Amino acid sequence: MVNLQQRLTVHPVIGLDTSIFIYHLEANPKYLPLTRTILKYVESGQGSGIISTVVVMELTVHPWRINRGDIARQYEALLVNFPHLRLVDITREVARQAAQLRAKYNLRPADALQVATAMVSGATAWLSNDKPLKRLEPVIEVINLEDFVGG
Numbered sequence: 636m637v638n639l640q641q642r643l644t645v646h647p648v649i650g651l652d653t654s655i656f657i658y659h660l661e662a663n664p665k666y667l668p669l670t671r672t673i674l675k676y677v678e679s680g681q682g683s684g685i686i687s688t689v690v691v692m693e694l695t696v697h698p699w700r701i702n703r704g705d706i707a708r709q710y711e712a713l714l715v716n717f718p719h720l721r722l723v724d725i726t727r728e729v730a731r732q733a734a735q736l737r738a739k740y741n742l743r744p745a746d747a748l749q750v751a752t753a754m755v756s757g758a759t760a761w762l763s764n765d766k767p768l769k770r771l772e773p774v775i776e777v778i779n780l781e782d783f784v785g786g
Contacts, residue, residue, distance in 0.1 A: 642778055666780055
């Protein structure tokens with residue numbers, strides 16, 4: 636079976652779901668080796684990563700909820716300053732693409748916005764751990780972390 640690093644190398648631009656960062660920042664033992672591979676791929680410049688501003692919302696909601704604005708701001712700074720990772724605003728073009736994805740594939744709004752951001756920005760793969768997003772395969776390759784968990 637092809638490993639995650641090999642799957643990534645055919646994609647110069649990848650879209651990253653919020654879950655990648657949540658698993659990484661929480662040091663999730665099941666997914667941390669995979670998130671390290673993904674983030675090293677981006678950080679090294681082997682490929683570039685695309686994230687939507689929706690990631691900022693999803694990643695920082697918990698710190699804001701527990702009144703830890705300092706952590707929320709650190710997370711955002713990490714995203715903004717991460718090498719070869721582009722934080723892309725939601726534009727009208729992204730919204731239009733997201734609406735089409737929602738209509739055709741019945742996606743939740745946040746998922747549609749994130750995937751549309753990646754697609755409009757030139758990503759050829761979407762990295763997530765959301766199995767239902769596999770239905771997007773006709774328009775973008777979906778790489779699901781669970782498919783690479785050993786044991």
